[in-house]
Amino acid sequence: MDKIIVLIGAPGAGKGTQARLLDERRGIPQISTGDMFREMKTQDSPLAREVQEIMASGKLISDDVTYRIVRERTSKPDTAGTFVLDGYPRTAVQAEQLEELAKEQGKQIQAIEVDVPKDELMKRLTGRRSCPVCGEIYNIYSKPPKVEGRCDDHPEAELSHRADDEEEKVKVRLETYEELTKPLLNYYERSGRLKKIDGTGELEDIYVELEKLV
Numbered sequence: 001m002d003k004i005i006v007l008i009g010a011p012g013a014g015k016g017t018q019a020r021l022l023d024e025r026r027g028i029p030q031i032s033t034g035d036m037f038r039e040m041k042t043q044d045s046p047l048a049r050e051v052q053e054i055m056a057s058g059k060l061i062s063d064d065v066t067y068r069i070v071r072e073r074t075s076k077p078d079t080a081g082t083f084v085l086d087g088y089p090r091t092a093v094q095a096e097q098l099e100e101l102a103k104e105q106g107k108q109i110q111a112i113e114v115d116v117p118k119d120e121l122m123k124r125l126t127g128r129r130s131c132p133v134c135g136e137i138y139n140i141y142s143k144p145p146k147v148e149g150r151c152d153d154h155p156e157a158e159l160s161h162r163a164d165d166e167e168e169k170v171k172v173r174l175e176t177y178e179e180l181t182k183p184l185l186n187y188y189e190r191s192g193r194l195k196k197i198d199g200t201g202e203l204e205d206i207y208v209e210l211e212k213l214v
């Protein structure tokens with residue numbers, strides 16, 4: 001049976017990277033909410049126009065509208081088989097709505113959590129530095145530049161630290177994520193559809209674990 005894979009992971013857990021690998025290597029499409037919303041801005045369908053109006057008015061996009069966006073996007077031929085949802089559902093309410101879609105499409109829902117301990121997430125996010133010239137990403141803990149604060153290829157440029165990656169902000173982001181996601185994880189756990197993979201360690205090892213569950 002084809003599946004709808006719901007990939008769940010905190011900011012910095014690397015779920016986007018893993019979803020991309022599944023897409024590249026197994027041809028399993030990665031359907032991310034960010035991409036869907038971006039597509040809606042330029043499309044010309046009744047739903048897209050409705051979304052554009054909501055965005056222009058500065059209102060939040062409701063669960064119902066988000067559901068319809070996911071439904072429309074996943075009715076395309078490329079998602080006729082198994083696909084990965086990245087960034088949806090976010091809440092237990094959205095998860096319930098997704099059940100309908102799975103029924104309609106005759107698919108099984110499999111939730112997979114990419115699990116990374118909080119202190120590791122803190123290091124990944126707060127340690128991030130980037131080169132303003134070439135965009136290369138460093139991490140002061142796991143991938144430091146040869147000279148502190150300088151890009152290996154552009155020593156004249158000082159590495160920059162995004163305001164979003166400052167410790168206090170990262171803490172808030174991670175706490176918000178946890179609060180939102182706990183009910184979602186419980187929802188899938190209760191119905192025996194939650195699997196966990198260890199998101200620490202090497203990219204390739206994590207991918208091997210993920211692929212076994214797909």
Ligand SMILES: [Zn+2]
Nearest residue numbers: 131134151154
């Ligand atoms: Zn550089």
